[in-house]
Amino acid sequence: MSREKRHWLMKSEPSVFSIEDLRRSPQQSAGWDGVRNYQARNFMKSMAVGDEVLYYHSNADPSGIAGLAEVVKTAYPDPTQFDSKNGHYDAKATKGKPIWFQVDVRFVKAFPELLSLEDLRGLPALKNMALFKYSRLSIQPVTKAERDIILKTAG
């Protein structure tokens, strides 16, 4: 009972956690913690193991898609919401009623060269990408067609 693999774009500031940080992590995987936006959280909750993730470096020089990852664990409570010493602490969350969730992702590959935001804007087939319309949304779905163009262009 498996569904078609879905494609997502997930943003991370490379100065905080880059695709190379993910590559160097144990089992080359890590929990995607710190998401504090309901729409982004809901997208994470709909992810399945095996879904593909376009790893986007935001607030970078330049920003753009750095490579690929995959979902290896479906959504579970983000532990940082319970930790009062953590910057992502949320006093309204309890273990019984968690508010924020994360998935685990594993490194798949880094592109030979980053596909910059400028590159992406230059591809007519991508003109309707959520990335441009909802530019502040840190997790968003990507269509199969968009994903195929991106992988082909990235080489």
Place this chain on the structure above:
DNA sequence: GCCAACGTTGGC
């Protein structure tokens, strides 16, 4: 570092 866009909070 600036600031536009936009999500969240809280007073009323």
Place this chain on the structure above:
DNA sequence: GCCAACGTTGGC
């Protein structure tokens, strides 16, 4: 339920 104030994201 409105909306002003405030906080965050993220490109530049």
